[in-house]
Amino acid sequence: xxxxxxxxxxxxxxxxxxxxxxxxxxxxxxxxxxxxxxxxxxxxxxxxxxxxxxxxxxxxxxxxxxxxxxxxxxxxxxxxxxxxxxxxxxxxxxxxxxxxxxxxxxxxxxxxxxxxxxxxxxxxxxxxxxxxxxxxxxxxxxxxxxxxxxxxxxxxxxxxxxxxxxxxxxxxxxxxxxxxxxxxxxxxxxxxxxxxxxxxxxxxxxxxxxxxxxxxxxxxxxxxxxxxxxxxxxxxxxxxxxxxxxxxxxx
Amino acid sequence: xxxxxxxxxxxxxxxxxxxxxxxxxxxxxxxxxxxxxxxxxxxxxxxxxxxxxxxxxxxxxxxxxxxxxxxxxxxxxxxxxxxxxxxxxxxxxxxxxxxxxxxxxxxxxxxxxxxxxxxxxxxxxxxxxxxxxxxxxxxxxxxxxxxxxxxxxxxxxxxxxxxxxxxxxxxxxxxxxxxxxxxxxxxxxxxxxxxxxxxxxxxxxxxxxxxxxxxxxxxxxxxxxxxxxxxxxxxxxxxxxxxxxxxxxxx
Ligand SMILES: Nc1ncnc2c1ncn2[C@@H]1O[C@H](COP(=O)(O)OP(=O)(O)O)[C@@H](O)[C@H]1O
Ligand SMILES: [Mg+2]
Numbered sequence: 242x243x244x245x246x247x248x249x250x251x252x253x254x255x256x257x258x259x260x261x262x263x264x265x266x267x268x269x270x271x272x273x274x275x276x277x278x279x280x281x282x283x284x285x286x287x288x289x290x291x292x293x294x295x296x297x298x299x300x301x302x303x304x305x306x307x308x309x310x311x312x313x314x315x316x317x318x319x320x321x322x323x324x325x326x327x328x329x330x331x332x333x334x335x336x337x338x339x340x341x342x343x344x345x346x347x348x349x350x351x352x353x354x355x356x357x358x359x360x361x362x363x364x365x366x367x368x369x370x371x372x373x374x375x376x377x378x379x380x381x382x383x384x385x386x387x388x389x390x391x392x393x394x395x396x397x398x399x400x401x402x403x404x405x406x407x408x409x410x411x412x413x414x415x416x417x418x419x420x421x422x423x424x425x426x427x428x429x430x431x432x433x434x435x436x437x438x439x440x441x442x443x444x445x446x447x448x449x450x451x452x453x454x455x456x457x458x459x460x461x462x463x464x465x466x467x468x469x470x471x472x473x474x475x476x477x478x479x480x481x482x483x484x485x486x487x488x489x490x491x492x
Numbered sequence: 493x494x495x496x497x498x499x500x501x502x503x504x505x506x507x508x509x510x511x512x513x514x515x516x517x518x519x520x521x522x523x524x525x526x527x528x529x530x531x532x533x534x535x536x537x538x539x540x541x542x543x544x545x546x547x548x549x550x551x552x553x554x555x556x557x558x559x560x561x562x563x564x565x566x567x568x569x570x571x572x573x574x575x576x577x578x579x580x581x582x583x584x585x586x587x588x589x590x591x592x593x594x595x596x597x598x599x600x601x602x603x604x605x606x607x608x609x610x611x612x613x614x615x616x617x618x619x620x621x622x623x624x625x626x627x628x629x630x631x632x633x634x635x636x637x638x639x640x641x642x643x644x645x646x647x648x649x650x651x652x653x654x655x656x657x658x659x660x661x662x663x664x665x666x667x668x669x670x671x672x673x674x675x676x677x678x679x680x681x682x683x684x685x686x687x688x689x690x691x692x693x694x695x696x697x698x699x700x701x702x703x704x705x706x707x708x709x710x711x712x713x714x715x716x717x718x719x720x721x722x723x724x725x726x727x728x729x730x731x732x733x734x735x736x737x738x739x740x741x742x743x
Contacts, residue, residue: 293645328651339646342741352660353650387742405650437493 242269242304244330244409244440249311252285259285260296261464267409270438274451274472277461278487280460282442286461287411290442292324292331301331304408327415329358332402336414337447338394340401346373347382350401358405365404372470374398392423399430404479409440428454448491452476460484496634532703532715538584539699540719543685546616552679553621560626565629566636583626589690592619596691616688624681631673635666668738675731679724686720 245267259282267273272278275283288294290301292308296316301308308327309318317428318324319324340349350369355362371380376396378389386394395415402410412431416424434441435454451458451472458475460468468481479485563574583591596615599605639662647657659731686697694702703709 291649293648323650326651331649333649335642335646337642339642341643341646341661343668356656356660357651385741401650415566447500 243267243302244269244271244304244443246300247290248300248301250286250289251297251303252282252289252294252314253297259464260289263299263381263461263464263466265459265466266444267440269408269440271440271457272455273442273457273459274455274473275442275444275459275461276446276451276487279414281461283461284413287333287413287442287478291331291411292328293333298474301325306330309394329405330408332405332407332410332414334395334398334402334410334415336417337392338398338418339385339393340398344385345382346378346384346386346389349386349397350404353401354404355407366371369400369404372403373397375433376400381459390423391419392426395419395423395427396430399427399434401415403434410434412441412445414444414446416445446491448476448488460487462487493704529715535631535703536696536699536712536715536719537643539694539696542655542693543695543697544614546620546685546688546693547682550624550685551678553617553649554624555628557621557625558630561625562603562632563625565633580626580694581703582631583623585631588619588623588684589687592616592687592691595622602687607691612688612691612693616693619687619691620681620684624677628674631670631677632666635672636662637671638669660732671731671735671738675735676730678727682724682727683706683720 243266245265247263247265250260250263251258262283263286264288265273275286277283285294289296289335295318295393296309297309298314298316299309301318303391306323308324308326311317319327342354344352346474347366347369350372351362351365354360354365354368370379370382372391376399378393378396379391381393381397386397389397395418399410399415415475416427419427424447428447431441431443431450432454443451443455453472458472459466459471460479460481462477462483467476468479468484474485476488479488505642533552556602561576561579564572565580567573592615595618596612599611601606621676643661643665644657647661685695688695689701696719697716700712703712
Protein backbone atom coordinates (compact mmCIF):
# COMPACT_ATOMS: atom_id res chain seq x y z
CA UNK A 242 0.00 0.00 0.00
CA UNK A 243 1.21 3.50 -0.79
CA UNK A 244 1.59 5.49 2.42
CA UNK A 245 2.81 8.71 0.91
CA UNK A 246 2.15 10.06 -2.53
CA UNK A 247 3.51 13.37 -3.74
CA UNK A 248 2.96 14.42 -7.31
CA UNK A 249 4.47 17.27 -9.31
CA UNK A 250 5.23 19.42 -6.30
CA UNK A 251 6.55 22.93 -6.91
CA UNK A 252 7.76 25.34 -4.27
CA UNK A 253 9.34 28.79 -4.53
CA UNK A 254 10.56 31.28 -1.95
CA UNK A 255 9.91 34.64 -3.57
CA UNK A 256 11.90 34.42 -6.82
CA UNK A 257 13.87 31.35 -5.82
CA UNK A 258 12.41 28.19 -7.29
CA UNK A 259 13.48 25.49 -4.83
CA UNK A 260 11.38 22.48 -5.84
CA UNK A 261 10.68 22.07 -9.55
CA UNK A 262 8.30 19.26 -10.28
CA UNK A 263 9.10 16.46 -7.85
CA UNK A 264 7.07 13.28 -7.47
CA UNK A 265 7.67 10.64 -4.80
CA UNK A 266 5.68 7.77 -3.45
CA UNK A 267 6.58 5.63 -0.48
CA UNK A 268 5.27 2.14 0.18
CA UNK A 269 4.41 0.85 3.64
CA UNK A 270 7.54 -0.59 5.27
CA UNK A 271 9.87 1.04 2.78
CA UNK A 272 13.05 2.88 3.80
CA UNK A 273 13.91 5.67 1.38
CA UNK A 274 17.12 7.70 1.59
CA UNK A 275 17.38 11.10 -0.03
CA UNK A 276 20.85 12.25 -1.04
CA UNK A 277 21.97 15.40 -2.72
CA UNK A 278 24.15 18.49 -2.38
CA UNK A 279 23.27 21.17 0.13
CA UNK A 280 20.73 23.64 -1.18
CA UNK A 281 19.15 21.13 -3.55
CA UNK A 282 15.79 21.34 -1.75
CA UNK A 283 15.82 18.19 0.42
CA UNK A 284 14.71 19.94 3.59
CA UNK A 285 12.09 21.91 1.72
CA UNK A 286 10.68 18.66 0.34
CA UNK A 287 10.41 17.17 3.85
CA UNK A 288 8.93 20.40 5.18
CA UNK A 289 6.27 20.35 2.48
CA UNK A 290 5.50 16.70 3.22
CA UNK A 291 5.19 17.44 6.96
CA UNK A 292 3.07 20.55 6.36
CA UNK A 293 5.62 22.98 7.79
CA UNK A 294 5.57 24.66 4.38
CA UNK A 295 2.70 24.92 1.94
CA UNK A 296 3.51 23.86 -1.59
CA UNK A 297 2.67 26.08 -4.54
CA UNK A 298 1.60 23.37 -6.95
CA UNK A 299 1.16 19.61 -6.91
CA UNK A 300 -0.71 17.04 -4.83
CA UNK A 301 -0.06 15.37 -1.48
CA UNK A 302 -1.73 12.25 -0.18
CA UNK A 303 -1.25 10.13 2.97
CA UNK A 304 -2.77 6.64 2.75
CA UNK A 305 -6.28 7.24 1.48
CA UNK A 306 -6.38 10.82 2.74
CA UNK A 307 -5.91 13.68 0.33
CA UNK A 308 -4.07 16.58 1.95
CA UNK A 309 -3.86 18.82 -1.04
CA UNK A 310 -5.07 18.74 -4.60
CA UNK A 311 -3.90 20.53 -7.68
CA UNK A 312 -6.49 22.92 -9.04
CA UNK A 313 -5.40 24.73 -12.21
CA UNK A 314 -1.75 24.37 -11.33
CA UNK A 315 -2.19 25.53 -7.74
CA UNK A 316 -2.16 23.43 -4.57
CA UNK A 317 -5.43 23.60 -2.64
CA UNK A 318 -5.34 22.20 0.88
CA UNK A 319 -8.14 20.42 2.71
CA UNK A 320 -9.78 21.93 5.80
CA UNK A 321 -7.89 22.68 9.01
CA UNK A 322 -9.64 19.93 10.96
CA UNK A 323 -8.77 17.41 8.24
CA UNK A 324 -5.15 18.52 8.33
CA UNK A 325 -5.09 18.01 12.08
CA UNK A 326 -6.11 14.40 11.51
CA UNK A 327 -3.57 13.88 8.75
CA UNK A 328 -0.79 14.94 11.11
CA UNK A 329 -1.25 11.62 12.90
CA UNK A 330 0.24 9.86 9.88
CA UNK A 331 3.76 11.19 10.18
CA UNK A 332 6.54 12.24 12.52
CA UNK A 333 9.62 14.35 11.84
CA UNK A 334 13.06 14.19 13.40
CA UNK A 335 15.13 17.35 13.03
CA UNK A 336 18.82 17.87 12.52
CA UNK A 337 19.07 19.88 15.75
CA UNK A 338 16.59 17.76 17.75
CA UNK A 339 14.28 20.61 18.83
CA UNK A 340 13.46 19.00 22.14
CA UNK A 341 11.47 21.15 24.56
CA UNK A 342 14.15 22.38 27.00
CA UNK A 343 11.75 22.99 29.90
CA UNK A 344 10.35 19.46 29.81
CA UNK A 345 12.02 16.35 31.15
CA UNK A 346 12.74 13.48 28.78
CA UNK A 347 9.56 11.76 29.91
CA UNK A 348 7.38 14.85 29.44
CA UNK A 349 8.96 15.56 26.04
CA UNK A 350 7.83 12.13 24.91
CA UNK A 351 4.45 11.89 26.65
CA UNK A 352 3.00 15.38 26.47
CA UNK A 353 1.68 15.23 22.91
CA UNK A 354 0.30 11.66 23.05
CA UNK A 355 -1.48 12.48 26.32
CA UNK A 356 -2.71 16.01 25.65
CA UNK A 357 -3.06 16.07 21.87
CA UNK A 358 -4.00 12.49 21.10
CA UNK A 359 -5.82 12.20 24.45
CA UNK A 360 -4.43 8.78 25.19
CA UNK A 361 -4.26 7.24 28.64
CA UNK A 362 -1.33 8.71 30.56
CA UNK A 363 -0.27 5.51 32.32
CA UNK A 364 -0.27 3.60 29.06
CA UNK A 365 1.71 6.28 27.22
CA UNK A 366 4.30 6.45 29.99
CA UNK A 367 4.74 2.70 29.89
CA UNK A 368 5.21 2.86 26.15
CA UNK A 369 7.67 5.76 26.51
CA UNK A 370 9.75 3.74 28.96
CA UNK A 371 9.97 0.79 26.63
CA UNK A 372 10.93 3.13 23.77
CA UNK A 373 13.68 4.63 25.92
CA UNK A 374 14.84 1.13 26.78
CA UNK A 375 15.08 0.28 23.08
CA UNK A 376 17.14 3.45 22.64
CA UNK A 377 19.35 2.52 25.58
CA UNK A 378 18.58 5.63 27.63
CA UNK A 379 15.95 4.37 30.05
CA UNK A 380 17.99 5.82 32.92
CA UNK A 381 17.49 9.36 31.61
CA UNK A 382 13.71 9.66 32.01
CA UNK A 383 13.90 12.48 34.54
CA UNK A 384 16.73 14.40 32.89
CA UNK A 385 16.31 17.68 31.07
CA UNK A 386 17.57 17.85 27.47
CA UNK A 387 20.47 20.13 28.45
CA UNK A 388 21.82 17.33 30.64
CA UNK A 389 22.12 14.93 27.70
CA UNK A 390 24.68 14.49 24.94
CA UNK A 391 23.66 15.29 21.38
CA UNK A 392 23.28 11.61 20.55
CA UNK A 393 21.09 11.06 23.59
CA UNK A 394 18.99 14.11 22.72
CA UNK A 395 18.46 12.82 19.21
CA UNK A 396 17.38 9.44 20.58
CA UNK A 397 14.86 11.20 22.80
CA UNK A 398 13.63 13.12 19.75
CA UNK A 399 13.18 9.85 17.86
CA UNK A 400 11.34 8.35 20.83
CA UNK A 401 9.15 11.45 20.99
CA UNK A 402 8.23 11.03 17.33
CA UNK A 403 7.62 7.28 17.73
CA UNK A 404 5.39 7.75 20.78
CA UNK A 405 2.82 9.37 18.49
CA UNK A 406 2.56 6.02 16.68
CA UNK A 407 3.16 7.52 13.23
CA UNK A 408 2.91 5.37 10.12
CA UNK A 409 5.82 7.12 8.49
CA UNK A 410 8.84 8.89 9.97
CA UNK A 411 10.84 11.62 8.24
CA UNK A 412 14.41 12.39 9.23
CA UNK A 413 16.17 15.56 8.11
CA UNK A 414 19.91 14.92 8.44
CA UNK A 415 19.48 13.33 11.87
CA UNK A 416 23.22 12.89 12.39
CA UNK A 417 24.62 16.08 10.87
CA UNK A 418 24.86 17.86 14.23
CA UNK A 419 26.70 14.93 15.83
CA UNK A 420 30.30 13.81 15.88
CA UNK A 421 31.14 10.41 14.34
CA UNK A 422 30.86 8.45 17.56
CA UNK A 423 27.40 9.77 18.33
CA UNK A 424 26.43 9.41 14.67
CA UNK A 425 26.88 5.66 14.86
CA UNK A 426 24.58 5.58 17.93
CA UNK A 427 21.79 7.14 15.89
CA UNK A 428 22.44 5.02 12.80
CA UNK A 429 22.14 1.96 15.00
CA UNK A 430 18.71 3.13 16.12
CA UNK A 431 17.67 3.77 12.51
CA UNK A 432 18.86 0.30 11.52
CA UNK A 433 16.80 -1.17 14.32
CA UNK A 434 13.71 0.75 13.19
CA UNK A 435 14.27 -0.44 9.62
CA UNK A 436 14.41 -4.02 10.85
CA UNK A 437 11.06 -3.41 12.54
CA UNK A 438 9.65 -2.41 9.14
CA UNK A 439 9.13 1.20 10.14
CA UNK A 440 8.40 3.30 7.06
CA UNK A 441 11.07 5.98 6.87
CA UNK A 442 12.24 8.78 4.60
CA UNK A 443 15.75 9.82 5.57
CA UNK A 444 17.72 12.78 4.25
CA UNK A 445 21.33 11.90 4.93
CA UNK A 446 24.93 12.27 3.86
CA UNK A 447 25.85 8.87 5.32
CA UNK A 448 26.45 7.01 2.06
CA UNK A 449 27.32 3.64 3.60
CA UNK A 450 24.25 3.77 5.76
CA UNK A 451 22.05 4.66 2.79
CA UNK A 452 23.47 1.76 0.78
CA UNK A 453 23.11 -0.82 3.51
CA UNK A 454 19.80 0.11 5.04
CA UNK A 455 17.56 1.74 2.45
CA UNK A 456 15.32 0.00 -0.04
CA UNK A 457 15.53 2.93 -2.40
CA UNK A 458 17.81 5.92 -2.85
CA UNK A 459 16.68 9.22 -4.32
CA UNK A 460 19.24 11.72 -5.53
CA UNK A 461 18.13 15.34 -5.66
CA UNK A 462 19.82 18.26 -7.34
CA UNK A 463 18.62 21.81 -7.95
CA UNK A 464 15.00 21.03 -7.17
CA UNK A 465 14.77 17.90 -9.31
CA UNK A 466 15.13 14.19 -8.70
CA UNK A 467 18.03 13.35 -10.99
CA UNK A 468 18.27 9.66 -10.21
CA UNK A 469 16.55 7.05 -8.09
CA UNK A 470 16.53 3.33 -7.65
CA UNK A 471 18.11 0.48 -5.71
CA UNK A 472 21.00 1.73 -3.53
CA UNK A 473 23.50 -0.54 -5.27
CA UNK A 474 22.59 0.97 -8.63
CA UNK A 475 22.45 4.63 -7.63
CA UNK A 476 25.41 4.62 -5.26
CA UNK A 477 27.76 2.12 -6.93
CA UNK A 478 26.90 2.69 -10.58
CA UNK A 479 25.30 6.11 -10.97
CA UNK A 480 24.21 7.01 -14.49
CA UNK A 481 24.10 10.73 -13.90
CA UNK A 482 27.37 12.69 -13.98
CA UNK A 483 26.40 15.02 -11.18
CA UNK A 484 25.52 12.10 -8.92
CA UNK A 485 28.90 10.54 -9.69
CA UNK A 486 30.71 13.79 -8.96
CA UNK A 487 28.86 14.27 -5.68
CA UNK A 488 29.51 10.71 -4.51
CA UNK A 489 33.18 10.95 -5.45
CA UNK A 490 33.53 14.06 -3.35
CA UNK A 491 32.01 12.29 -0.34
CA UNK A 492 34.40 9.38 -0.69
CA UNK B 493 19.35 32.13 61.42
CA UNK B 494 16.82 31.98 58.63
CA UNK B 495 14.01 33.66 60.61
CA UNK B 496 15.91 36.89 61.28
CA UNK B 497 15.00 38.85 58.16
CA UNK B 498 11.36 37.87 58.61
CA UNK B 499 11.32 39.23 62.16
CA UNK B 500 13.08 42.40 61.07
CA UNK B 501 10.51 42.99 58.34
CA UNK B 502 7.66 42.26 60.76
CA UNK B 503 8.94 44.86 63.24
CA UNK B 504 9.45 47.27 60.38
CA UNK B 505 5.90 46.80 59.15
CA UNK B 506 4.53 47.11 62.69
CA UNK B 507 5.85 50.65 62.87
CA UNK B 508 3.87 51.48 59.75
CA UNK B 509 0.60 50.86 61.51
CA UNK B 510 -0.50 54.22 62.88
CA UNK B 511 -0.47 54.30 66.62
CA UNK B 512 2.08 51.57 67.14
CA UNK B 513 4.80 54.05 67.86
CA UNK B 514 2.97 55.92 70.57
CA UNK B 515 1.77 52.76 72.20
CA UNK B 516 5.37 51.57 72.28
CA UNK B 517 6.22 54.61 74.32
CA UNK B 518 7.60 56.84 71.61
CA UNK B 519 5.80 60.11 71.55
CA UNK B 520 5.76 62.34 68.51
CA UNK B 521 7.42 65.23 70.34
CA UNK B 522 10.11 63.08 71.85
CA UNK B 523 13.47 64.83 71.96
CA UNK B 524 15.49 61.68 71.39
CA UNK B 525 16.77 60.95 67.85
CA UNK B 526 15.15 57.55 67.84
CA UNK B 527 11.81 58.97 68.89
CA UNK B 528 12.03 61.52 66.13
CA UNK B 529 12.77 58.80 63.58
CA UNK B 530 9.79 56.76 64.61
CA UNK B 531 7.51 59.75 64.56
CA UNK B 532 8.66 60.56 61.02
CA UNK B 533 8.01 57.00 59.92
CA UNK B 534 4.66 57.11 61.60
CA UNK B 535 3.76 60.29 59.77
CA UNK B 536 4.92 58.74 56.51
CA UNK B 537 3.02 55.54 57.01
CA UNK B 538 -0.16 56.43 55.12
CA UNK B 539 2.00 57.59 52.18
CA UNK B 540 3.95 54.35 52.30
CA UNK B 541 0.77 52.32 52.07
CA UNK B 542 -0.44 54.45 49.16
CA UNK B 543 2.87 53.97 47.34
CA UNK B 544 2.62 50.24 47.94
CA UNK B 545 -0.97 50.18 46.68
CA UNK B 546 -0.02 52.12 43.56
CA UNK B 547 2.91 49.77 42.96
CA UNK B 548 0.84 46.62 43.47
CA UNK B 549 -2.13 47.65 41.36
CA UNK B 550 0.14 48.88 38.57
CA UNK B 551 1.84 45.49 38.43
CA UNK B 552 -1.46 43.60 38.58
CA UNK B 553 -2.86 45.56 35.64
CA UNK B 554 0.17 46.36 33.51
CA UNK B 555 1.65 42.86 33.29
CA UNK B 556 -1.39 41.19 31.66
CA UNK B 557 -2.16 44.35 29.67
CA UNK B 558 1.41 44.22 28.37
CA UNK B 559 0.83 40.68 27.15
CA UNK B 560 -2.26 41.85 25.26
CA UNK B 561 -0.31 44.74 23.69
CA UNK B 562 2.45 42.29 22.81
CA UNK B 563 -0.05 40.02 21.02
CA UNK B 564 -1.45 42.97 19.09
CA UNK B 565 2.08 44.08 18.23
CA UNK B 566 2.74 40.60 16.78
CA UNK B 567 -0.60 40.40 14.98
CA UNK B 568 -0.76 39.10 11.44
CA UNK B 569 -2.93 42.08 10.59
CA UNK B 570 -0.80 45.01 9.59
CA UNK B 571 -3.29 47.61 10.90
CA UNK B 572 -3.42 46.06 14.35
CA UNK B 573 0.35 45.80 14.45
CA UNK B 574 0.69 49.47 13.48
CA UNK B 575 -1.77 50.61 16.16
CA UNK B 576 0.11 48.64 18.80
CA UNK B 577 3.44 50.01 17.56
CA UNK B 578 2.08 53.56 17.72
CA UNK B 579 0.75 52.98 21.24
CA UNK B 580 4.11 51.68 22.40
CA UNK B 581 6.04 54.52 20.81
CA UNK B 582 3.79 57.16 22.42
CA UNK B 583 4.00 55.52 25.84
CA UNK B 584 7.75 55.19 25.67
CA UNK B 585 8.39 58.43 23.84
CA UNK B 586 6.60 60.91 26.12
CA UNK B 587 7.14 61.63 29.82
CA UNK B 588 5.22 59.46 32.25
CA UNK B 589 4.37 62.60 34.19
CA UNK B 590 2.69 64.10 31.15
CA UNK B 591 0.70 60.89 30.65
CA UNK B 592 -0.43 61.06 34.26
CA UNK B 593 -1.61 64.64 33.78
CA UNK B 594 -3.53 63.68 30.64
CA UNK B 595 -5.25 60.78 32.40
CA UNK B 596 -6.01 62.96 35.42
CA UNK B 597 -7.18 66.16 33.76
CA UNK B 598 -8.35 64.68 30.47
CA UNK B 599 -11.90 63.81 31.60
CA UNK B 600 -12.35 67.33 32.91
CA UNK B 601 -10.85 69.26 30.00
CA UNK B 602 -12.37 67.11 27.30
CA UNK B 603 -15.74 66.09 28.75
CA UNK B 604 -16.11 68.60 31.58
CA UNK B 605 -16.49 65.75 34.05
CA UNK B 606 -15.82 67.29 37.47
CA UNK B 607 -12.70 66.04 39.23
CA UNK B 608 -13.44 64.07 42.36
CA UNK B 609 -10.98 63.84 45.20
CA UNK B 610 -10.46 60.12 45.01
CA UNK B 611 -10.03 60.11 41.22
CA UNK B 612 -6.32 60.89 41.51
CA UNK B 613 -5.77 57.44 43.00
CA UNK B 614 -7.46 55.75 40.03
CA UNK B 615 -5.84 58.14 37.57
CA UNK B 616 -2.42 57.24 38.96
CA UNK B 617 -3.11 53.51 38.63
CA UNK B 618 -4.48 53.92 35.09
CA UNK B 619 -1.61 56.18 34.01
CA UNK B 620 1.08 53.91 35.42
CA UNK B 621 -0.57 50.76 34.09
CA UNK B 622 -0.91 51.91 30.49
CA UNK B 623 2.64 53.25 30.54
CA UNK B 624 4.24 50.15 32.04
CA UNK B 625 2.16 47.88 29.79
CA UNK B 626 4.05 49.33 26.82
CA UNK B 627 7.41 48.50 28.36
CA UNK B 628 6.28 45.04 29.42
CA UNK B 629 4.91 44.41 25.92
CA UNK B 630 8.34 45.02 24.41
CA UNK B 631 10.02 42.85 27.04
CA UNK B 632 7.56 40.02 26.36
CA UNK B 633 8.15 40.40 22.64
CA UNK B 634 11.90 40.01 23.04
CA UNK B 635 11.24 36.95 25.22
CA UNK B 636 8.96 35.37 22.63
CA UNK B 637 11.38 36.09 19.82
CA UNK B 638 14.18 34.46 21.79
CA UNK B 639 12.36 31.12 21.50
CA UNK B 640 13.87 29.32 18.47
CA UNK B 641 11.72 28.66 15.42
CA UNK B 642 12.47 24.96 15.77
CA UNK B 643 10.35 24.86 18.92
CA UNK B 644 7.30 25.98 16.97
CA UNK B 645 8.05 23.49 14.21
CA UNK B 646 8.50 20.56 16.59
CA UNK B 647 5.21 21.48 18.29
CA UNK B 648 3.45 21.85 14.94
CA UNK B 649 4.49 18.41 13.73
CA UNK B 650 3.40 16.88 17.05
CA UNK B 651 -0.05 18.37 16.49
CA UNK B 652 -0.10 21.21 19.04
CA UNK B 653 -2.50 23.97 18.07
CA UNK B 654 -1.30 27.58 17.97
CA UNK B 655 -2.65 28.35 21.43
CA UNK B 656 -1.35 25.10 22.89
CA UNK B 657 2.07 25.85 21.42
CA UNK B 658 2.06 29.26 23.06
CA UNK B 659 0.79 28.13 26.45
CA UNK B 660 2.86 24.96 26.80
CA UNK B 661 6.00 25.57 24.81
CA UNK B 662 6.62 29.27 24.18
CA UNK B 663 5.29 30.96 27.32
CA UNK B 664 7.37 29.00 29.88
CA UNK B 665 10.53 29.63 27.87
CA UNK B 666 9.61 33.28 27.43
CA UNK B 667 9.17 33.76 31.19
CA UNK B 668 12.69 32.53 31.76
CA UNK B 669 14.14 34.90 29.19
CA UNK B 670 12.34 37.98 30.49
CA UNK B 671 12.93 37.72 34.24
CA UNK B 672 16.04 39.95 34.32
CA UNK B 673 14.50 42.84 32.32
CA UNK B 674 11.22 42.48 34.22
CA UNK B 675 13.13 42.82 37.49
CA UNK B 676 14.67 46.04 36.17
CA UNK B 677 11.26 47.34 35.23
CA UNK B 678 9.77 46.55 38.64
CA UNK B 679 12.64 48.29 40.41
CA UNK B 680 12.11 51.34 38.22
CA UNK B 681 8.40 51.23 39.04
CA UNK B 682 9.10 51.33 42.78
CA UNK B 683 10.96 54.61 42.30
CA UNK B 684 8.59 55.94 39.63
CA UNK B 685 5.61 55.83 42.00
CA UNK B 686 6.99 59.10 43.37
CA UNK B 687 5.97 60.76 40.08
CA UNK B 688 2.33 60.49 41.15
CA UNK B 689 2.82 63.75 43.08
CA UNK B 690 2.15 65.45 39.74
CA UNK B 691 -1.54 64.70 40.10
CA UNK B 692 -1.82 65.51 43.80
CA UNK B 693 -1.50 61.90 44.83
CA UNK B 694 0.07 62.09 48.25
CA UNK B 695 2.28 59.03 48.29
CA UNK B 696 5.31 58.52 50.48
CA UNK B 697 7.70 60.82 48.66
CA UNK B 698 5.28 63.76 48.50
CA UNK B 699 4.60 63.29 52.18
CA UNK B 700 8.29 63.20 53.03
CA UNK B 701 8.75 66.45 51.12
CA UNK B 702 5.94 68.08 53.06
CA UNK B 703 7.33 66.94 56.41
CA UNK B 704 10.82 68.08 55.43
CA UNK B 705 9.46 71.51 54.53
CA UNK B 706 7.39 71.78 57.71
CA UNK B 707 10.25 70.70 60.01
CA UNK B 708 12.86 72.35 57.80
CA UNK B 709 14.85 69.16 58.07
CA UNK B 710 16.35 66.99 55.31
CA UNK B 711 15.99 63.78 57.28
CA UNK B 712 12.44 62.85 56.19
CA UNK B 713 13.71 62.69 52.60
CA UNK B 714 16.44 60.29 53.68
CA UNK B 715 13.90 58.19 55.51
CA UNK B 716 11.80 58.04 52.32
CA UNK B 717 14.89 57.14 50.31
CA UNK B 718 15.64 54.40 52.78
CA UNK B 719 12.17 52.94 52.25
CA UNK B 720 12.55 52.88 48.47
CA UNK B 721 15.92 51.23 48.90
CA UNK B 722 14.68 48.56 51.30
CA UNK B 723 11.68 47.88 49.12
CA UNK B 724 13.89 47.37 46.10
CA UNK B 725 16.12 45.07 48.09
CA UNK B 726 13.03 42.97 48.74
CA UNK B 727 12.09 43.10 45.04
CA UNK B 728 15.59 42.03 43.98
CA UNK B 729 15.57 39.25 46.57
CA UNK B 730 12.18 37.88 45.51
CA UNK B 731 12.97 38.10 41.79
CA UNK B 732 16.32 36.44 42.41
CA UNK B 733 14.52 33.56 44.09
CA UNK B 734 12.10 33.23 41.18
CA UNK B 735 14.95 33.34 38.68
CA UNK B 736 16.72 30.58 40.55
CA UNK B 737 13.56 28.53 40.56
CA UNK B 738 13.18 28.97 36.80
CA UNK B 739 16.75 27.82 36.30
CA UNK B 740 15.81 24.17 36.59
CA UNK B 741 16.78 23.81 32.98
CA UNK B 742 19.49 25.48 30.95
CA UNK B 743 19.12 26.76 27.47
N1 LIG C 1 12.17 29.86 4.30
C1 LIG C 1 12.98 30.09 3.26
N2 LIG C 1 13.01 31.30 2.68
C2 LIG C 1 13.82 31.54 1.63
N3 LIG C 1 14.64 30.64 1.06
C3 LIG C 1 14.66 29.41 1.59
C4 LIG C 1 13.84 29.07 2.72
N4 LIG C 1 14.07 27.76 3.02
C5 LIG C 1 14.99 27.32 2.14
N5 LIG C 1 15.34 28.30 1.28
C6 LIG C 1 16.29 28.16 0.17
O1 LIG C 1 15.90 27.04 -0.58
C7 LIG C 1 17.03 26.35 -1.07
C8 LIG C 1 16.93 24.90 -0.69
O2 LIG C 1 17.04 24.79 0.70
P1 LIG C 1 16.90 23.41 1.47
O3 LIG C 1 15.60 22.79 1.13
O4 LIG C 1 17.15 23.69 2.91
O5 LIG C 1 18.07 22.55 0.85
P2 LIG C 1 18.84 21.29 1.43
O6 LIG C 1 18.08 20.79 2.61
O7 LIG C 1 18.88 20.33 0.30
O8 LIG C 1 20.20 21.74 1.79
C9 LIG C 1 18.25 27.04 -0.50
O9 LIG C 1 18.80 27.87 -1.49
C10 LIG C 1 17.70 27.86 0.64
O10 LIG C 1 18.43 29.03 0.80
MG1 LIG D 1 18.65 20.61 4.65
